Amino acid sequence: MSAASTRENRIGVVVVHGIGEQRRFEHLDGQVRALVAALAARPGVRLTVEITSAPDAQFHASQDTWLASGPVRVHVVDPDAGRCVLEFHEVWWADVNEPYSLIKQLRFWAWSLALWTYPGKFGSTRPSARARQTPSTPKGNLTLRALSIRVRLFLVAAVAVVVAASVGIISFLAERLLKIKTPRVLETFVNYLAGVKLYNQKERMGGGLPAAEQDFLDTIGEPPRVSVRRRMIRVLMQVAMASYDRWYVLAHSLGSVVAFNGLMELAYKWPGYFDQKSWAQAGALADPLVGAARAGWAAPEGWDPAPVRPVWVAAEEIAYRSRIFHNLRGVLTFGSPLEKFAALWPYRVALAMEPAFRDGTEWINVYDPMDPVSGVLRSFDQAKNYCCPRPRNVGYAAGPLLLLSHLQYLKSPRGKRKTLGDGVAEWLLTGDSAQIPGEGPGWFKPYGLQHYLRGTLAWCSWVLIVAVLLVAGAIVFPTITQALGKSVRALRVHVCEMVRPDAAADPRRCGSAPSGED
Amino acid sequence: MPQPFVLPLANHVVALLIAAAVLPVLFGVCARAFFFRRDADDARRAPQAAQARAALDAAQLSPEPEERFRQPWTAQDSATPVATGAAAEAAEPAPAPTERRAVYVGRLPDARTFGTALESRWRRFIADPRQHARYGLPRGYAPTLAPLNAALAAGATPEAVTLTVTTRAGSGEVSSAQLMQIWEQELLPGLQEQFGTEAFRRVPEER
Numbered sequence A: 001m002s003a004a005s006t007r008e009n010r011i012g013v014v015v016v017h018g019i020g021e022q023r024r025f026e027h028l029d030g031q032v033r034a035l036v037a038a039l040a041a042r043p044g045v046r047l048t049v050e051i052t053s054a055p056d057a058q059f060h061a062s063q064d065t066w067l068a069s070g071p072v073r074v075h076v077v078d079p080d081a082g083r084c085v086l087e088f089h090e091v092w093w094a095d096v097n098e099p100y101s102l103i104k105q106l107r108f109w110a111w112s113l114a115l116w117t118y119p120g121k122f123g124s125t126r127p128s129a130r131a132r133q134t135p136s137t138p139k140g141n142l143t144l145r146a147l148s149i150r151v152r153l154f155l156v157a158a159v160a161v162v163v164a165a166s167v168g169i170i171s172f173l174a175e176r177l178l179k180i181k182t183p184r185v186l187e188t189f190v191n192y193l194a195g196v197k198l199y200n201q202k203e204r205m206g207g208g209l210p211a212a213e214q215d216f217l218d219t220i221g222e223p224p225r226v227s228v229r230r231r232m233i234r235v236l237m238q239v240a241m242a243s244y245d246r247w248y249v250l251a252h253s254l255g256s257v258v259a260f261n262g263l264m265e266l267a268y269k270w271p272g273y274f275d276q277k278s279w280a281q282a283g284a285l286a287d288p289l290v291g292a293a294r295a296g297w298a299a300p301e302g303w304d305p306a307p308v309r310p311v312w313v314a315a316e317e318i319a320y321r322s323r324i325f326h327n328l329r330g331v332l333t334f335g336s337p338l339e340k341f342a343a344l345w346p347y348r349v350a351l352a353m354e355p356a357f358r359d360g361t362e363w364i365n366v367y368d369p370m371d372p373v374s375g376v377l378r379s380f381d382q383a384k385n386y387c388c389p390r391p392r393n394v395g396y397a398a399g400p401l402l403l404l405s406h407l408q409y410l411k412s413p414r415g416k417r418k419t420l421g422d423g424v425a426e427w428l429l430t431g432d433s434a435q436i437p438g439e440g441p442g443w444f445k446p447y448g449l450q451h452y453l454r455g456t457l458a459w460c461s462w463v464l465i466v467a468v469l470l471v472a473g474a475i476v477f478p479t480i481t482q483a484l485g486k487s488v489r490a491l492r493v494h495v496c497e498m499v500r501p502d503a504a505a506d507p508r509r510c511g512s513a514p515s516g517e518d
Numbered sequence B: 001m002p003q004p005f006v007l008p009l010a011n012h013v014v015a016l017l018i019a020a021a022v023l024p025v026l027f028g029v030c031a032r033a034f035f036f037r038r039d040a041d042d043a044r045r046a047p048q049a050a051q052a053r054a055a056l057d058a059a060q061l062s063p064e065p066e067e068r069f070r071q072p073w074t075a076q077d078s079a080t081p082v083a084t085g086a087a088a089e090a091a092e093p094a095p096a097p098t099e100r101r102a103v104y105v106g107r108l109p110d111a112r113t114f115g116t117a118l119e120s121r122w123r124r125f126i127a128d129p130r131q132h133a134r135y136g137l138p139r140g141y142a143p144t145l146a147p148l149n150a151a152l153a154a155g156a157t158p159e160a161v162t163l164t165v166t167t168r169a170g171s172g173e174v175s176s177a178q179l180m181q182i183w184e185q186e187l188l189p190g191l192q193e194q195f196g197t198e199a200f201r202r203v204p205e206e207r
Helices: A026-040 A102-117 A127-131 A142-178 A184-200 A224-241 A255-264 A276-283 A338-344 A420-430 A449-499 B008-035 B046-054 B085-090 B111-126 B129-135 B176-195
Strands: A009-016 A046-051 A072-078 A082-091 A246-252 A290-292 A317-319 A328-334 A362-367 A391-396 B101-106 B148-153 B161-167 B201-203
Touching: A009 A026, A009 A224, A009 A255, A009 A420, A026 A046, A026 A072, A026 A082, A026 A246, A026 A420, A082 A224, A082 A255, A082 A420, A102 A142, A102 A184, A102 B008, A142 A338, A142 A449, A142 B008, A184 A224, A224 A255, A224 A276, A246 A255, A246 A420, A255 A328, A255 A338, A276 A290, A328 A420, A391 A449, A449 B008, B101 B176, B111 B148, B111 B176, B129 B176, B148 B176, B161 B176
Parallel strands: A009 A082, A009 A246, A246 A328, A328 A362, A362 A391
Antiparallel strands: A046 A072, A072 A082, A290 A317, B101 B161, B101 B201, B148 B161
């Protein structure tokens, strides 16, 4: 049987980035590279990668323009899976982050120091809350658990002070004055905090002092996370409309919270994320993805923002989530902070109680104790599978270094073991997730020996890093403050000499020491 | 400033440690007192209420008219559809489950007139670069024939001719959803103008 006699299996892949200063398609490019490498490593496979460029481009553009919908396509002929075409879609939301300014930096550091006292979010009085369920707490004392996470956040704040006083100052000057990129380890630390901040703040601020609110026009008065969710939900609809044989969501870091929120958004709230034309298109399909709710269903009554329902939508109109997610085969979260959100801000990651997922839809969560952002998901398994698939936790040694491992899940070096990339490639092509966990070292079960070993290694790494940073800070900080002090004194003398001409003859009048004493 | 150690570096380390412990306390307390506020809709007791509700059958909460989530994934769903041997070469492939279909009933013209009108509309559409941009069609995408199957079936009366339009995206560069959108928004209005809107009464399909 030749490969030519098979129909091509159409597979959609949605990739969701975490927080950072990613540019459009930057995350997609990185993830697809890793997956193409894993696909190419399969025995007997042949593949072709295509980029779907837009027909138009900007004048004097330095790059070609990619199509926003399914910009990368990988055709694969595989001995096991047959002919497949993988189409990748990106949920890009980095621009929702506040624009860079000095005041933003200051707000960020102040917020990081105070993060451990940020109020929790345990429920909501809004009408739609009746169809949501907060993640359940695992066995144990709820207060103690929240307290332990707050203690950890306090330690993070303490580390932030040490980081700021050492490599923070150096990298700030290097990045802003010399355009040298921040080390990735530091970037991960800052991005994690910035992500948590963005997802909790109530408004999006612009630059300047005092900073003005700078919400997007379509999200005025709503928190920035609504804009982020909008990006996610629009891509979900786009993928559903593309009629794939099956599709997947791969979400990294804070992107897993974004993806989870998108998947769990209530049918009644969906219209708020669309413009009228896109909503009408989804309703005009032969198999409509939106439309009237079933008879007898009562819509939530009362003011229910974030997002508000548009004025053009009929009162009973909803998204048909079970149709939208009909071909959703699975969700992969890696380096996910969902469990931390579940402990402190459970309502931010509430589960929908409306059924939408077919039995067999999988949720795989990959974590590494060396990645402090990630964790075992223990609070998301109380709902019925058709409301929220139960997460399957898989331990994976993504990288050898603390923090850096957060960025290496799909890119981890190939040795004798099967990598996460290999497992994901198999899952995408065949629909079989048995290769996650794969064979060989580096894969482990939650709370097994290797889990604890890596956890201990992580704590030791923290102690070592803090010690090194303390010494570095003890050298850098006084040096910088002395240099600043000298500059201020010199400036003061210079100004004094300008306004008091008689001071030039006698430097002591301006407070400067005679030469040789300074 | 007290200098407990002889080595200045050690004194700086201690100072930094103190700052690392004090600053978060200071900022945290001030922020909690003056800046951080609970969300206006925050409800302390909601989780308990929600957990009590969780005992209910969640399916009761579904607002959808059809419970499509009840179809489980099977091994076959993930398998690559394969046609074997001679059958693959001889038989016309059945429309893929992903293709979109729309059914209309009305006083429609004969198949030849309808086919000619459809192809003419399609050619006009595909030759228009603005439409390419509008629908994000891939560069160089220009099928000479409309990628749609239009089947006419006679009805009991001349007013009850059935037209079934099925997309023919296959593994092509344009998805079946896009093709159906083009049919509904670009081709159908022109045909309705030509043959009358009463010729195209949409029939809701049974699922």
